[in-house]
Amino acid sequence: MLFSCIARPxxxxxxxxxxxxxxxxxASAHGPAxxxxxxxxxxxxxxxxxLAHVILLLGLILRRxxxxxxxxxxxYLPLTALAILFSFLxxxxxxxxxxxxxxGASLTxxxxxxTGVQFAWYFRYPGTDATFGITHPQLVAxxxxxxxxxxxxxxxxxxxVISSELVLPANHEIDLRLNAQDVIHGFSxxxxxxxxxxxxxxxxxxxFTPTVPGTYAILCTQLCGLGxxxxxxxxxxxxxxxxTAWQTAHQKESTP
Amino acid sequence: MTPKPNHPTPQPDKRSTxxxxxxxxxxxxxxxxxxxxxxxxxxxxxxxxxIIGALLSLLMRIxxxxxxxxxxxxxxxxxxxxxxxxxxxxxxxxxxxxxxxPQAGFSNLILPAQIxxxxxxxxxxxxxxxxxxxxxxxxxxxxxxxxxxxxxxxWTAYPPLSAVPSAGPGQGAGMDLWLISIALFAxxxxxxxxxxxxxxxxxxxxxxxxxxxxxxxxxxxTAALLSIIAFSVLLAAILLLLCDRHAGTSFFLPTGDLIxxxxxxxxxxxxxxxxxxxxxxxxxxxxIAILPGLGLTSMLLANFSHRKVFAYRTMIVTxxxxxxxxxxxxxHHMFVAGLNPFASSAFSISTMAIALPASAKVxxxxxxxxxxxxxxxxxxxxxxxxVSLFITGGLTGPIxxxxxxxxxxxxxxxxxxxxxxxxxxxxxxxxxxATYYWFPLITATHQHPGRLLSEPLGRLHFWCTLIGAYAxxxxxxxxxxxxxxxxxxxxxxxxxxxxxxxxxxxxxxHTIPLNLHITYAAIFLVTAQLVFLFNLFQSARKGRLAxxxxxxxxxxxxxxxxxxxxxxPASDKAEITVLRAPCHYSSIHIGDTFLPQWVQQTVQPSIxxxxxxxxx
Numbered sequence: 001m002l003f004s005c006i007a008r009p010x011x012x013x014x015x016x017x018x019x020x021x022x023x024x025x026x027a028s029a030h031g032p033a034x035x036x037x038x039x040x041x042x043x044x045x046x047x048x049x050x051l052a053h054v055i056l057l058l059g060l061i062l063r064r065x066x067x068x069x070x071x072x073x074x075x076y077l078p079l080t081a082l083a084i085l086f087s088f089l090x091x092x093x094x095x096x097x098x099x100x101x102x103x104g105a106s107l108t109x110x111x112x113x114x115t116g117v118q119f120a121w122y123f124r125y126p127g128t129d130a131t132f133g134i135t136h137p138q139l140v141a142x143x144x145x146x147x148x149x150x151x152x153x154x155x156x157x158x159x160x161v162i163s164s165e166l167v168l169p170a171n172h173e174i175d176l177r178l179n180a181q182d183v184i185h186g187f188s189x190x191x192x193x194x195x196x197x198x199x200x201x202x203x204x205x206x207x208f209t210p211t212v213p214g215t216y217a218i219l220c221t222q223l224c225g226l227g228x229x230x231x232x233x234x235x236x237x238x239x240x241x242x243x244t245a246w247q248t249a250h251q252k253e254s255t256p
Numbered sequence: 257m258t259p260k261p262n263h264p265t266p267q268p269d270k271r272s273t274x275x276x277x278x279x280x281x282x283x284x285x286x287x288x289x290x291x292x293x294x295x296x297x298x299x300x301x302x303x304x305x306x307i308i309g310a311l312l313s314l315l316m317r318i319x320x321x322x323x324x325x326x327x328x329x330x331x332x333x334x335x336x337x338x339x340x341x342x343x344x345x346x347x348x349x350x351x352x353x354x355x356x357x358p359q360a361g362f363s364n365l366i367l368p369a370q371i372x373x374x375x376x377x378x379x380x381x382x383x384x385x386x387x388x389x390x391x392x393x394x395x396x397x398x399x400x401x402x403x404x405x406x407x408x409x410x411w412t413a414y415p416p417l418s419a420v421p422s423a424g425p426g427q428g429a430g431m432d433l434w435l436i437s438i439a440l441f442a443x444x445x446x447x448x449x450x451x452x453x454x455x456x457x458x459x460x461x462x463x464x465x466x467x468x469x470x471x472x473x474x475x476x477x478t479a480a481l482l483s484i485i486a487f488s489v490l491l492a493a494i495l496l497l498l499c500d501r502h503a504g505t506s507f508f509l510p511t512g513d514l515i516x517x518x519x520x521x522x523x524x525x526x527x528x529x530x531x532x533x534x535x536x537x538x539x540x541x542x543x544i545a546i547l548p549g550l551g552l553t554s555m556l557l558a559n560f561s562h563r564k565v566f567a568y569r570t571m572i573v574t575x576x577x578x579x580x581x582x583x584x585x586x587x588h589h590m591f592v593a594g595l596n597p598f599a600s601s602a603f604s605i606s607t608m609a610i611a612l613p614a615s616a617k618v619x620x621x622x623x624x625x626x627x628x629x630x631x632x633x634x635x636x637x638x639x640x641x642x643v644s645l646f647i648t649g650g651l652t653g654p655i656x657x658x659x660x661x662x663x664x665x666x667x668x669x670x671x672x673x674x675x676x677x678x679x680x681x682x683x684x685x686x687x688x689x690a691t692y693y694w695f696p697l698i699t700a701t702h703q704h705p706g707r708l709l710s711e712p713l714g715r716l717h718f719w720c721t722l723i724g725a726y727a728x729x730x731x732x733x734x735x736x737x738x739x740x741x742x743x744x745x746x747x748x749x750x751x752x753x754x755x756x757x758x759x760x761x762x763x764x765x766h767t768i769p770l771n772l773h774i775t776y777a778a779i780f781l782v783t784a785q786l787v788f789l790f791n792l793f794q795s796a797r798k799g800r801l802a803x804x805x806x807x808x809x810x811x812x813x814x815x816x817x818x819x820x821x822x823x824x825p826a827s828d829k830a831e832i833t834v835l836r837a838p839c840h841y842s843s844i845h846i847g848d849t850f851l852p853q854w855v856q857q858t859v860q861p862s863i864x865x866x867x868x869x870x871x872x
Contacts, residue, residue, distance in 0.1 A: 201510020
């Protein structure tokens with residue numbers, strides 16, 4: 001069967017199966033299940049496309065025959081089959097959706113704040129006190145090194161690390177809190193099969209676990225103005241040791 | 257002597273005196289409020305719009321693969337120019353082509369006749385709707401010439417980008433004009449829909465029961481119902497947004513929103529409110545665009561297969577079901593917009609549900625043409641093309657209806673491919689089918705019968721358009737799966753950390769070869785439409801004169817008394833009575849017998865004069 005061969009994508013086998021559909025390699029814990037479901041959907045769509053067109057063309061080519069009458073055979077039977085198929089896909093998709101979205105991140109997840117601004121992404125790590133400092137829009141001054149409007153009088157803000165590059169440890173759950181300063185932005189990491197809009201006035205959480213070290217594209221996928229096309233950043237997934245080293249280095253920078 | 261517009265003495269019916277159409281006010285008024293004139297005006301407006309919209313899309317395609325190519329009289333296309341192209345292309349195509357042409361153009365031309373009425377219910381309101389639509393189009397196009405240019409926030413105009421003038425070039429005067437244009441359009445569409453609904457409900461001729469209504473009329477009816485619901489909500493949303501822009505309200509702006517150094521200090525609104533209001537309009541809108549096409553396709557397949565429409569009553573029910581479900585699934589545009597994840601699940605189920613009535617329609621079409629050896633007129637070819645595109649574009653619908661998959665595919669070219677195939681291409685194929693089919697009714701005057709479009713040119717046009725449509729939009733699925741986002745004005749040389757060597761640069765660069773192919777295909781597709789334009793202008797003047805019922809149709813629009821030619825004095829107008837459902841064909845051989853809705857006798861020989869069109 002076609003589908004059984006993509007049932008357990010792993011390693012190079014999965015890369016081979018992704019290749020004809022142009023999907024980038026996947027590097028998140030929820031990704032393989034999502035890819036598997038996506039490929040299943042694509043193959044089903046392709047099969048139905050071929051089937052419908054074969055019926056269409058055969059119907060045109062074959063000799064004229066008295067017209068069809070059996071509503072049950074032509075309408076209800078295929079519709080029931082399609083209803084079962086679509087229900088199966090919906091339920092499977094809902095389970096995957098529920099697994100990633102219905103519950104929040106675990107308490108041990110690494111908290112990072114993502115802020116979308118025309119036309120850049122900023123990533124804020126809460127530092128050793130594990131608490132984000134307060135920000136005020138009045139204090140925003142990118143030219144003076146305070147792009148998020150961090151309040152210097154708040155004791156929690158001193159150890160916050162703000163970066164233009166997202167650095168994450170592999171195999172550790174991440175809890176992102178997304179927000180936008182000006183207009184709606186779309187936070188997207190295709191390699192991690194992740195997309196969520198950042199909406200001004202709202203904090204939206206997404207959680208996931210990156211698995212494969214490497215560099216990945218971060219895009220803006222919601223039209224946000226003339227620089228939309230260049231609102232990108234880089235995600236670096238590193239080993240836990242490298243991550244600790246990166247964090248200490250930046251911690252020292254921000255607290256001289 | 258100049259008679260007043262409301263001349264007290266009754267004027268002779270203009271049909272009885274076809275040569276006395278002097279440009280005096282009375283005849284001008286009666287002509288401007290004539291539903292056929294208004295229908296043709298709408299079609300001309302849509303034709304102008306579609307030419308502009310198609311050229312804009314070509315500019316986008318060219319810019320994407322040859323970013324340094326300078327536009328004549330303009331220079332290089334800047335990012336804000338590209339986004340203005342996106343915005344105007346989407347707005348013009350969706351509102352002024354896909355809504356206007358089927359729902360206002362062809363419905364004015366054909367609908368009254370199909371139900372045995374001599375006119376629309378409210379002729380003056382009808383004319384007012386058209387001129388308001390024309391004013392809306394002019395307002396939209398004029399935004400190109402204001403400081404800052406046209407709006408750059410796409411046809412969906414998400415705030416705060418659309419709510420604050422400092423958010424970008426084009427978001428000042430350009431955005432205001434965009435909002436005013438769409439507000440005018442919404443008013444015109446609502447009025448026009450009230451007219452359509454009243455006409456269908458009140459002006460059916462004796463015998464035209466609901467079950468005997470042609471499926472095209474059911475399409476127009478359902479689309480008009482949706483229009484009233486959807487456009488009134490859009491109008492309200494636009495007024496709220498205009499208040500946010502100019503009256504200091506905060507419906508869509510959160511407190512502390514900081515755009516270009518300006519902080520919003522007013523109340524605490526939510527951008528998501530706009531998304532709800534907009535998509536409550538926006539999703540029914542795409543069904544408004546396609547429902548008349550669904551009805552027409554059913555009728556044409558039956559007509560040229562010389563068959564009944566398979567499961568006529570199911571077709572009516574599925575049309576209404578698509579309309580009803582169409583207002584329950586706007587949230588599938590918002591799976592990753594910050595909606596509650598439980599709401600996404602609910603919208604996912606309602607979206608999946610609409611796949612069933614849509615599939616029922618496809619099954620009905622396949623059954624109608626199954627082993628029918630149909631007559632391949634150009635109109636039939638475009639109807640078959642519609643079926644193919646509707647299947648191809650429709651099958652990706654259930655994929656995008658699953659939130660977990662949308663989490664990857666949202667706002668990629670996969671979505672662009674999906675809606676261009678099912679809405680834009682299928683919609684345009686229905687319009688072409690309608691044009692080739694009804695051209696004799698469009699071109700008929702009191703002096704001569706209508707003309708036929710050239711069939712050989714029509715077939716050439718069909719094959720080029722079908723191949724072009726697939727060549728453009730099938731590869732977009734793949735670039736979308738590769739991760740290419742929509743609304744990117746550049747795919748190469750992206751500034752940023754690492755430039756082309758950055759992960760983003762590499763991701764986008766992977767799509768360049770396919771994008772190059774898509775651009776070549778788009779140039780081919782648009783060029784192929786010149787065949788149609790040539791055919792249109794050539795045949796309108798010199799085309800073969802059509803017999804009174806060239807396609808052996810069974811619906812009332814082909815009844816001579818309902819058409820300008822031959823002119824029939826008002827006194828001779830016998831009351832029209834409908835005796836049966838449409839598509840009454842004998843099922844033995846092609847073209848043997850058919851029985852129009854208005855004919856008394858049981859069997860009528862189909863080829864009764866030598867001029868009968870036999871396009872084979």
